Amino acid sequence: MIVGEQKSLEEILGLLGDAKKVLVAGCGTCVTVCFAGGEKEVGILSSALRMKSELDGHPIAVDEVTVQRQCEWEYIDPLKERLAEYDVVLSLACGIGVQAMNERFPNIITLPGINTTSLSLPVEQGVWEERCQACGDCVLGITFGICPIARCSKQLMNGPCGGSQNGVCEVDPSIPCAWQLIWDRANMFGQMERLLEVQPPKNWGQSRDGGPRKIVREDLRLTERE
Ligand code: SF4
Ligand code: SF4
Numbered sequence: 001m002i003v004g005e006q007k008s009l010e011e012i013l014g015l016l017g018d019a020k021k022v023l024v025a026g027c028g029t030c031v032t033v034c035f036a037g038g039e040k041e042v043g044i045l046s047s048a049l050r051m052k053s054e055l056d057g058h059p060i061a062v063d064e065v066t067v068q069r070q071c072e073w074e075y076i077d078p079l080k081e082r083l084a085e086y087d088v089v090l091s092l093a094c095g096i097g098v099q100a101m102n103e104r105f106p107n108i109i110t111l112p113g114i115n116t117t118s119l120s121l122p123v124e125q126g127v128w129e130e131r132c133q134a135c136g137d138c139v140l141g142i143t144f145g146i147c148p149i150a151r152c153s154k155q156l157m158n159g160p161c162g163g164s165q166n167g168v169c170e171v172d173p174s175i176p177c178a179w180q181l182i183w184d185r186a187n188m189f190g191q192m193e194r195l196l197e198v199q200p201p202k203n204w205g206q207s208r209d210g211g212p213r214k215i216v217r218e219d220l221r222l223t224e225r226e
Contacts, residue, residue, distance in 0.1 A: 001030040001033055001034060001119070001120065001121075001122070001128075002030040002031070002034075002094045002096070002116060002118075002119060003030070003034045003036070003116075003117050003118050003119070003120040003128045004030075004031055004034065004036045004037065004094055004114040004115055004116040004117055005036055005114060005115050005117060006036050006037070006041065006045065006092070006113060006114050006115075007112070007113055007114060007115060009045075009048055009049070009052060012045070012049070012090065012111075012113055013049070013052065013053070013056075015090075015111045015112075016049075016060065016088065016090065016111070018058075018087075019060060019086075019087035019088045020059075020060060020061060020087055021060070021061045021062075021063075021085065021086050021087050022049070022060055022061070022062050022063070022086060022087065022088055022089070022090055023062075023063050023064075023065060023079075023082070023083070023085075023086045023088075023089045023090070024042050024045060024046045024049070024062055024063070024064050024065070024089075024090045024092065024113070025042070025065050025066070025067065025070065025079070025089050025090065025091045025092065025093070025101070025110070026038050026039055026041060026042035026064075026065070026066035026067075026070075026092045026093070027066065027067060027068075027069060027070040027071075027091075027092065027093035027094070027097050028066055028067060028068040028069065029068065029069045029071075030094060031092060031093055031094055031097075031114065032066075033122070034120075034122070034128060036092065036114050037091075037092025037093055037094075037113065037114050038066060038092075039064075039066040041092055042064045042065075042066050042092055043064060045090075045092065045113065046062045046063075046064045049062050050062050063085075063086070065079065067079065069097075070091060070093035070094075070096075070097030070098075070100055070101065071093065071094070071096040071097045071100050072100070073100070073104060076100060076101060076104055076105075077104070079105070080104075080105065083105055083107075083108050084108075086108065088108065088109050088110070088111055089101060089105075089108060089109070089110040089111065090110075090111050090113045091110050091111065091112060091113060092113045092114055093114075094114070094116040095112065095116040096116075098110055098111075098112045117130075118130040119131060119132040119133070119134060119150075130150050130151070131147060131150055131151070132147060132149075132150050133147075133149050133150045133208075134207075134208070135149050135202075135204070135206070135207045135208075136206030136207050136208075136213060137202060137203045137204075137205075137206045137207070139157070139199075139202065142194070142199065143182050144182050144185035144186050144189070144191075145185065146178055146181045146182045146185060147178070148178050148179065148182065151175075151176075151178035151181070152169075152177075152178035152179060153169050153170075153171035153172065153175065154171070156179065157199050157202055158198055158199050159179055159195065160177060160179035160180065160183075161179075164177035164179065164180055167180045168180075182195065183195065
C-alpha cells in the first residue's frame with residue numbers, strides 16, 4: 001500500500017498561512033489503512049487545528065470530509081460544489097490524491113497534510129516496511145521474491161556487497177541484508193546456481209528518471225462508436 005506520515009501541526013499551520021476557512025479532506029483507502037489520513041485522522045487533525053488556531057488568536061473554521069479514494073475523479077467530483085466556500089483544502093491523501101485535487105479543481109489550492117513515504121507492507125501492527133520502489137522492470141522473478149531495489153541499501157543486482165554481517169546490512173544493522181534473504185530463499189529451493197548467473201545491467205529506462213511514466217491500455221479506453 002501507499003504509506004505516509006502526517007506532517008507536524010506547525011508545518012501544516014505554516015502551509016495554511018492566513019486561510020480562515022479550510023476543508024480537511026481525507027482518503028478512505030491506503031492512508032486510512034496506515035492511519036495517516038482517514039476519517040479518524042481527519043477528525044483529530046481538524047480538532048487540533050481549531051484549538052491551536054484559536055489559542056494563537058487566528059481562529060480557523062475547519063470542516064471535514066473523507067472520500068473513498070482521492071485519486072479518482074469519480075470520488076472527488078462530488079466535492080466540487082462545496083469547494084467555493086473554502087480558502088484552501090488540506091488533503092490527508094497521498095501525493096497522488098493531492099495532485100488529483102489540484103488538477104480537477106484548479107481554482108482552489110489543495111495543500112498536502114501528509115508526507116508520502118513509500119510502497120510498504122504492514123509487517124506487524126504499527127510497522128510498515130518498504131517493499132517496492134516501482135522501478136518499472138520487476139526483478140522479483142530472479143531474486144526469489146525479494147526486492148534488491150527497495151531492500152538492499154545499495155540496490156545491488158548481482159549479489160551482496162561483502163559487508164553483510166550475521167545476516168544484517170552493513171549500512172544499518174536494523175535492516176536484514178536483502179542478499180542474505182535472497183540467498184536463503186535460493187538455498188531453500190535448492191536453486192543457488194541461478195544466483196551465479198551474472199545479470200545484465202538493469203533496464204532503468206522504465207524507472208523514475210526521465211519524467212512521469214504513463215500506462216495506456218487501448219483495450220480499456222472508452223472510444224467513440226463509429
Ligand atoms: S524490482 Fe522493481 S517493481 Fe519489483 S518489487 Fe522491486 S522496485 Fe518494485
Ligand atoms: S549488506 Fe546486504 S543489503 Fe546491505 S548494502 Fe550490502 S548487500 Fe545490500
